[in-house]
Amino acid sequence: MGIRKIRTMGDEILRKIAKPVTEMNLRNKVLVKDMFDTMYKAEGVGLAAPQVGILKRIFVIDCGEHPLVFINPEILETEGEQTGEEGCLSIPGKHAQVTRPMKVTVRALDMNMNEFTLTAEGLEARCILHENDHLNGVLYPDKAEGPLVDNEAEE
Numbered sequence: 001m002g003i004r005k006i007r008t009m010g011d012e013i014l015r016k017i018a019k020p021v022t023e024m025n026l027r028n029k030v031l032v033k034d035m036f037d038t039m040y041k042a043e044g045v046g047l048a049a050p051q052v053g054i055l056k057r058i059f060v061i062d063c064g065e066h067p068l069v070f071i072n073p074e075i076l077e078t079e080g081e082q083t084g085e086e087g088c089l090s091i092p093g094k095h096a097q098v099t100r101p102m103k104v105t106v107r108a109l110d111m112n113m114n115e116f117t118l119t120a121e122g123l124e125a126r127c128i129l130h131e132n133d134h135l136n137g138v139l140y141p142d143k144a145e146g147p148l149v150d151n152e153a154e155e
Contacts, residue, residue, distance in 0.1 A: 002034035004052040009091045018057045018135040021071050024113045035060045044089045046127045048134030059131035063124045073108035086140045096144035100129050
C-alpha cells in the first residue's frame, strides 16, 4: 500500500498546471494505485496527481458507484446547476458552498490509455469537475460562495 503525502493549500504545486500523460508506464501505474490508496486512507472521494506532488493530468474518483481513473481529461459539455457543500483533502477541516454544473460530459483515457467518454450527474459530476480543476491549478475556494467554514463549527 503506497500512501503519499497530500499537499495542502499554500503549497505552490497546487497552483500549477499539470502536464499531459503520454504513456502508461510502471511509474504511472504505481502513481494511480498509490493515489487510490491515499484517497481511501484519507476518506476522500477524489484525488488529483498534483495533490500528491506530481504534475501529471491524472485524477481518480470513487463517489460510491465504482472507482474511476481519468488521464488527460477534457470537459466536453456541462449542463444545469447544483450548489452544495464541498471540501478537499488539500484543505483539511474546512468546507464551503460551491455552485457547479449538475451534469458533465468528459473525455479521458483509462489505465490502458484507451479513450472513453462519460456523462455524470450530481455528486459524480461535482467530483469530476473538482478534481479536473486541480489539474489546472484551481482550488474550490476560488469558486466558493462565501468563506471557508470549519467542519467542527457545524457539528
